[in-house]
Amino acid sequence: MMDPILILIKSFWCGWAALGFGILFNVPPRTLFPLWIGGAFGCLIKFWLLQMNASVVFASFVGASAIGILSVPIAHVRHVPPMIFAIPSVIPLIPGVFAYRTMLGLIKLTGTIGADYNSILSETVNNGAKTLFIIMSLALGVAIPMHVMRKESVKKIRFGKRL
């Protein structure tokens, strides 16, 4: 169990991770602050759900969806396409440790077959499946709200032309 203050501090740092990636991707300066908020908010939701004993895949999906939904109003306010806000914000949710453990397990699997080979195998498959599904849920969580938003935007063009 994590206490609420630790969750807040972790989310605070996740915001900085999102901001760093925003700078790496050369986002316009006016989106930097929203990026920080988005990264922190997504992580806050993920860690909060994890504390409620939700599965890590579900928690990441909800976190990414929250960022995706948040990207719609922010895109309107700051006049940027939503993906510019959503992609850097979602990066702190990437399962780095699971991916690392998967890779480490695969390296161990190339060794000789010993007594603990079976447990390494099942751990590696477990970590790999988690990595794969978390990444898929991140992409989906971000893509679905952007999709809804795009249709709205196209409607507005047509409406504007008729006027």
Place this chain on the structure above:
Amino acid sequence: MEQKDNTEAKELGSLLLEVGVSLLSSGASCSRIRITMRRFATAFNYAAHISIAPKSISLTLKDKEDNAIFNGMLSTPSQGVNFRTISGISRLSWRAIENKLSIQQVRDELNELLALPHYPRIIILFFVSLAGAAFCYSFGGNLVEMLIAFGATFCGLFVRQEAVKNKFNPYISVFFASLVASLFAGAFIKAGLNINFEHAFATSVLFLIPGVPLINSFTDLIDGNILNGLVRGINALMFSMAIAFGLLIAMLIYNLN
């Protein structure tokens, strides 16, 4: 009269292709490229038919009578992710409609936009390293591990920037960056520092993750641009393998199993 129309279509066509390849090389999804190019074309009363390949864009412009009056293709320059270009072009396309800009005005603004500078190099290095340290904290690292992650990211990103500057193959640049970052992190573990090396090691290479191709791959697949989605997905996979390989070599060198 017809002659004049043709010149306009030619100018518009080459402008649209330039807009398209700038978007493609800056990391925009296929549907965004299509939407933006069509938006420009409708602003000048043409219909655009677009085909997007992984490294080039083809375009046919048709007038109101459905006559094809421009055919062209342009391949992309090699250039990294640049979200400032994407957002700038998106704003420009709206302004072109609202203020009825001429083709020449749009071209001038596009050139201005493409010449916009990146963040200063030291700022990029500092903030991306800070992001590495932040990752380390969110995975449960302590202050020493965060400092190691910061240093490893700094060295790794520096190597990557140099490799890109010298026009190395992008996957090999990532491999070198990953190798240097994990060698840096591993040196502290090898020196006998009593830390959980999982945190420092796993987070030292996270700045290399191909987040943009990965998410764009899914976006393209969902939109039905299956071929582009697959290409981007395999591109992301190649980058991930380059990262894993760099990490693996470092671990084998330090004999950390």
